[in-house]
Amino acid sequence: MANITMNSILEKMTGKDKDYRYMATSDLLNELSKDGYKADSDMEIKLTNIILQQLDDAAGDVSALAIKCLAPLVKKVAEARVTEMTEKLCVKLLNVKNQHRDIASIALKTIASEVTTPTVAQCVLACLTPPLVKGITGAGMNTEIKCECLDILCDVLHRFGNLMTVDHELLLGALLSQLSSNQASVRKKSVSCLASLASSLSDDLLAKATVAVVQLLKNKGPKPEMTRTHIQMIGSLSRAVGYRFGPHLGDTVPLLINYCTSASENDDELRECSLQALESFLLRCPRDICSYCDEILHLTLEFLSYDPNFTDDMEEDTDDEGHEEEEDDESENEYTDDEDASWKVRRAAAKCLAAIIVSRPEMLSKLYEEACPKLIERFKEREENVKMDVFNTFIELLRQTGNVTKGQIDISELSPRCLLKQEVPKIVKSTNKQLREKSIKTKVCAFSVLKELVGVLPDCLAEHFGSLVPGIEKSLTDKSSTSNLKIEALIFTRLVMASHSPSVFHPYVEALSGPILSAVGERYYKVTSEALRVCGELVHVVRPLDFKGHGFDFKPYVHPIYKSILTRLANQDQDQEVKECAISCMSLVISTFGDNLEAELPACLPVLVDRMGNEITRLTAVKAFAVIASSPLKIDLSCVLDHVIGELTAFLRKVNRALRQTTLGTLNSLIVAYGDRIGSPAYEVIIAELSSLISDSDLRMTALALELCCTLMADRNSSPNIGLTVRYKVLPQALMLIRSSLLQGQALLALQRFFAALVQSANTSFDDLLDSLISSAKPSPQSGGLTKQALYSVAQCVAVLCLAAGDEKCAFTVDMLTDILKDDSSTNSAKQHLALLCLGEIGRRKDLNSHAHIENIVIESFQSPFEEIKSAASFALGNIAVGNLSKYLPFILDQIDNQQKKQYLLLHSLKEVIARQSVDKAGQAEFQDTNVEKILKLLFNHCESEEEGVRNVVAECLGKIALIEPAKLVPALKVRTTSPAAFTRATVVTAVKYSIVERPAKIDEILYPEMSSFLLLIKDHDRHVRRAAVLALSTAAHNKPNLIKGLLPELSPLLYDQTVVKQELIRTVDLGPFKHVVDDGLELRKAAFECVDTLLDSCLHQMNPSSFIVPYLKSGLDDHYDVKMPCHLILSKLADKCPSAVLAVLDSLVDPLQKTINYKPKLDAVKQEVDRNEDLIRSALRAIASLNCISGRDCSLKFESLMNEILKAPLLSEKYNSIRME
Template sequence: MDVFNTFIELLRQTGNVTKGQIDINELSPRWLLKQEVPKIVKSINRQLREKSIKTKVGAFSVLKELVVVLPDCLADHIGSLIPGIERALCDKSATSNLKIEALIFTRLVLASHSPSVFHPYIKALSSPFLSAVGERYYKVTSEALRVCGELVRVVRPNIEGYGFDFKPYVHPIYNAIMTCLTNQDQDQEVKECAISCMGLVVSTFGDHLKAELPECLPVLVDRMGNEITRLTAVKAFAVIAASPLKIDLSCVLEHVIAELTAFLRKANLALRQATLGTLNSLIVAYGDKIGSAAYEVIIIELSTLISDSDLHMTALTLELCCTLMADRRSSPNVGLTVRNKVLPQALTLVRSSLLQGQALSALQRFFAALVYSANTSFDALLDSLLSTAKSSPQSGGVAKQALFSIAQCVAILCLTAGDQKCSSTIKMLTDILKFDSSTNSAKQHLALLCLGEIGRRKDLSSHAQIENIVIESFQSPFEEIKSAASYALGNIAVGNLSKYLPFILDQIDNQQKKQYLLLHSLKEVIVRQSVDKAEFQESSVEKILNLLFNHCESEEEGVRNVVAECLGKVALIEPAKLVPALKERTTNRAAFTRATVVIALKYSIVERPEKIDEIIFPEISSFLMLIKDHDRHVRRAAVLALSTAAHNKPNLIKGLLPELLPLLYDQTIIKQELIRTVDLGPFKHTVDDGLELRKAAFECVDTLLDSCLDQVNPSSFIVPYLKSGLDDHYDVKMPCHLILSKLADKCPSAVLAVLDSLVDPLHKTINFRPKHDAVKQEVDRNEDMIRSALRAIASLNRISGGDCSLKFKNLTSEIAKSQTQWGTLG
């Protein structure tokens, strides 16, 4: 058993180290493990023939872990393992524990290997599984039912036929599960497993169970009426509804729809979500057998579920509304009911600043479906959407995020309605920019966003001078209008790069005052190309790079940041060209250029795997070693890039950390040469130019503790660096408190060793009081800082227990005595 347990740990660590790796080369742990599989199976089979029950349990535990790490590794060894599984399930001396382990292993193997692997052994396997379904111990029965569920998929992996005769197994499997399903004295876990398994049996073998369906379907409906089994029964009907066999549900369909509609009013969140999914599947498959009256009742219930308080539920609800409207067999009354009951809720939702992701996509599809629905005109829908952007005295202004949501919905609406409606809408929007720009900035703002969203999805080059009309808005006195115009121009360019990209590049060179806005437009183009994995023309790349590199030394930080983001996103599209070009500029004499290319690297390190990763790996040290540059802007850029790499791709930097960490820690120290006094006439003001750098450095350490803890030596960091940060500016103390809490959780011994030295800065923080004439913002910031310090002290208290120094005990005692005061801080 010690050997088994050790080997299981080895397997788990192999799985952890190789998680996400697909390619197996001869040096990888997975490849080495795969070579050992025949020896492992041979040894395990020998152990499975032993008399010791404990040994057999351990052997199955090893096999379970092996299948988890290498899911398809036993394809050539199934036949040799069958006798061991049979003995474990059929031997009279076998314990429940052994049967459970054998069943779990079998389920994992069935789920992770190709069905054809098991077809020669189905006869030998099915009998022990079906016998185990009748076991008295509920844990064995429930696990046997789960195995039966996998067995169903294996014997008939597709409806067309797989070259395997599954018919002899249909009725034995059905009868075993039906016995379990109708037994009222079963444990809840067994009931749920039986319901799920029967759902799979009906959906897979329904065409061979026509005589049995009137017997088993009412039982499943009955389980929907039981509070403890109704959720599982709802999911089972979703599986049946999705079956390509189009199972005949006529005997229960009306009852099922009525039950599901009633469930939409229940407080149980999981039940409502499952109900929405099941209703969707049933309406897609059996819409012609459901009356329009039932549709209208469902729609009325759905209207109460649309809210920004639960966006997942809202997305499911809107999807179901789309399904109801898409059913051509539904009567015109359905579209009318949706318009009267659901549309007002949708128009309220679109104004929400929380709307995003799946819910926003579902809302767009909802408006598109409404265009096709009876009794709903495009013009009325468009007016309703545009009206939601108007602020009212009761609701106040419309959030910026809400304007983007409205614009996206308008774009989808136009594209769905066809070219004629789309063209008339674009003309209306451009007229607003031409004639209403001076009188109504809100209308202009929304018009620009709408044009951008339409342009991103459709080529607008047939609309003459649209780029010039949009660029005129750069003259607006309102910053939000300028920003929207920049966004619109960039997105319109995406629709026709060959026409609009040269226009934007020429404008950047010609109009110095509009440089920043035009660079933002270019950024929109590049970001969209990097997301869509689309490549630029060779000439365009050269022109873009020359322009961007010319602006690396701009005095305006905003311009440099946009340039850096553009370079980083272009690097994702053309890594072989960009990475060497960026590396070359890390030695440029201009500090701003060095800082810009390092920030560009930061934007090119994204969470998902990219082809740039293998190109950047050998070169990344050239960028990150600028953390020791003499210019603070460059050092901060390198710290931010290191933090991004640690968060998204820690494997890129792990080999460099022994050299980088001392340099990073050095950035956390207060440097007197970066503190200056500014003379403001009657008084003087102290400015700390190193504050942002120190804050970024501590935040980077916090990220490294999450992703590269094995590379960090906490003892060398806590004193003096973390101790110094705990006594620093407010902006630095906050991340330091988080780091201290994290270290207390992950490296308690290192923290306890220097606990006394941390007491004074924490004591000073929680006892600090703002001046009596401090503004509310200062008071609130101080209270946030005290809360943060108290959370760190609570973490320290958990690890110290009663065995701590007198100094820390005095601190906790003082806090305990002042608990009334701390209570006001929440």
């Protein structure tokens, strides 16, 4: 039946009426597009013949439809038919007199794009390649044929270059010969073809191609257009092959620099091409270009201002008055812009400089010294397109500064941020002039520069803001201003107000408030919403409630701001973003000006309450009431308070997590501020709702719920029933929560405050609460015993409960706990474990000197057969000593000297004491008065201990003492870096690691000049010492990156060397039936890669990622599981922060990633191995997803092939898509 229909269609396609032929061809397209259609061999022949015939149809719309038919036909017929069509189309393509050459070309491209299987592709390529080569190189072939053949070949190479390896040499020769063609179109298309071919060439053929093009460059011909083509070819090659072009830079870079500097004055396009090629080298070969960067930088700076037709006198800065005259003068010059191509050179120089900025973060300081002043000077560029590139290059410099110096404190005056600060006056002066220009684009870019500047240096415009006010004002009020310009001006105003002291803006509030409030009334919603955000900052500026004595009269601005916001707040028919911004802004207005708006509040507050009832604006409205409740003005909410409390209580039952969290915070603020007006009945309803929010599944929500519960109990207006309600509703949930191993952080602190508040509330017994807590630690039949973390949680809550209940209850509890320890008949190790932890937590908070011999009772538990009891006893003894150093610290030191078998546990006790003192300044004086020398002698004696656990404890103790006594400890540690004992060297470096904490400390300035002595142990001959040095470097990079400033150029290569697999650290252990390979360097490699990961976050501007990715990261991606995981993280980070460096070597990274995602565990693999492999695959896919976000990654055929493989494999595709959605 299908063949009858098809025969009918084919018959109509041969009719004389073109309309019939068109309809029949359309029907054929529909039939071929059906999934189930399949033709027999006879029909295949008919179909191919008729479609080839229709391609020559005199009616253009019929031939166009016939081309569309080719796409489904190629997939429905045998490969012999596809080959036959290809051959016939090639004949038409090469026919000099053929009128239908264009159609044949399009048809061949269609066939090439629709072939899906490699076997069919091979057949098509076999019959397509020879005619294409003939068309390109054959005698008598005209330009049109050559161009068509080159177009088709470019498409084919881009898609099937890897399948054409046998023809690569033939194609290379054919294409290279066309680079010297007299026809510009042929040369241009040959360049594109060679670039497509290059990505699949072998290294030998790539070298041959490069040598040939370099030779053409060296043999400089008389025609400059030929030279331009050869330079473009060099740039295209580097873009196509990336890092593989690196070995050829030595031949090409000097040539290009020479062409730039020696080209004639009229050959600007030659300079442009050379600079574009250098830009490509910088982005695609960042590792090999290193040695030429300084020279290229100087070249770009020279040509950034290259303008031979425009003298320096013409470029002199002019004031506004002479601006129009200058424009008139320009028109009278002897040259015209149409004749002047020098702007192309300046644009190429700006882009080349941007490539240096992006790819060389380690050159930032040098760039600020040399490039920054030049860029600022070029803001006056007369050609708008070039000016945009200059602005964008400068923005890139600022952005890169922000990326690599984020979170750092500048010590050196040569740091990028310090150098930028010195340029701020010039930047402001220059951008200010641009804000007076007529061009909207120029003004938008000027604001973009200022925005980035404020982002990098938040407080840099305090002295310069006044000069910018006219520009802001004009941008917001000028009739010619576009919405985009207004938005940029508003964003900048908001950012600068948020990052500077309010007093900076007080002289300019009158000038700015009018334009800002006018912008609130704009019709375009994006302008309105941004203007409302600026209004919020303006409110803080005119009356900063936390800024006393500013002396600014804010009252004239209160009602204008209020009325402007209210108009937007009351309007329901507007964009959601505007509604939310209006609500947020009004909450700021009320909380800041509420005492001056008492008459207006009864009309305004109900509108905010109404917005709480709307699901779209509900969350923002809830936040608004939190802002109002937190106001120090104690705004009168009596007209809406009951309604608000009722609505918020109902929101606690909603599914929306963000709404419930925000509601808890708002309720807390309202009860603190207005508790005397709410009443206990409302409290009881709230408490009933809170009980369902307390669980370990959402610790953030739990912390907020417990905080609110504490606020309710602490309110002096709450009735005795509140404590009872909490006891029956919330306490059971709290006792369940305390058993969780997940409990930590703010939730644990909130739980402690909860018990302290509950014991002080009415109708609650201390004894009952204590019994409940201790009982919660008992093993249950369902879940068994508690985890270590849960026991610590119980102990902390017991300690807080005792202290809140008073000295008598506390003493009673301590006696009860010591009785448990003294009871020889007690066999309940869990009970003893908890008792020791409770004693430690109580002892840390309170002096237990009144309990005789408590230290001896605790130390008796060191004899326990259970490790957890001994560890708890060590913890308890140390924390009891914290409560009374003068009595218990000498006892611990004496025991360490005399009890050799208990030294490890006693050192842990000492560590608890020292760790607490290093963060508790109040106790440091007493600690220092004790015999510190004796402690140090004791610790240094144990540095060489054979037990790694002992050495680690000693190192931590030394590190924490160094925080207290840095002047004494740092020199003592430094002396021991040269100790002949490897264990001692490792211990002192580890001690330094423990002394580097996030908070500022007095050790920093003492440690800074000595860091190299410790960190250079990374080249020690002992692997334990090297690993300790790597870990110390990682800690310094994370906590105090300024401590390693200046050391990284020396340390980085040594660190990279630790990531390499070292055969001397791999040994084989003979276990009888089988042999086991042990890699002693694995932990060191893992630590080294994790250190690199940390350095990329904190010290990127001192790193050279290009020298690390290949070979070190590439090697790590093919290493052990423990090494691959951090390597995937590093790769993701580099893809985001240094995309050009990654793009340059992308091809080389594909194989190890592909191997990882395709790995299948053995059939007898245990579940743990299967789970680890799944984690590893997801980790690799996460890295691949980051790589797929890099602009230009489509140049890597290997990566594109990998992405296609992932998307075609159902399991991998599902995982990849879920990762992208995270």
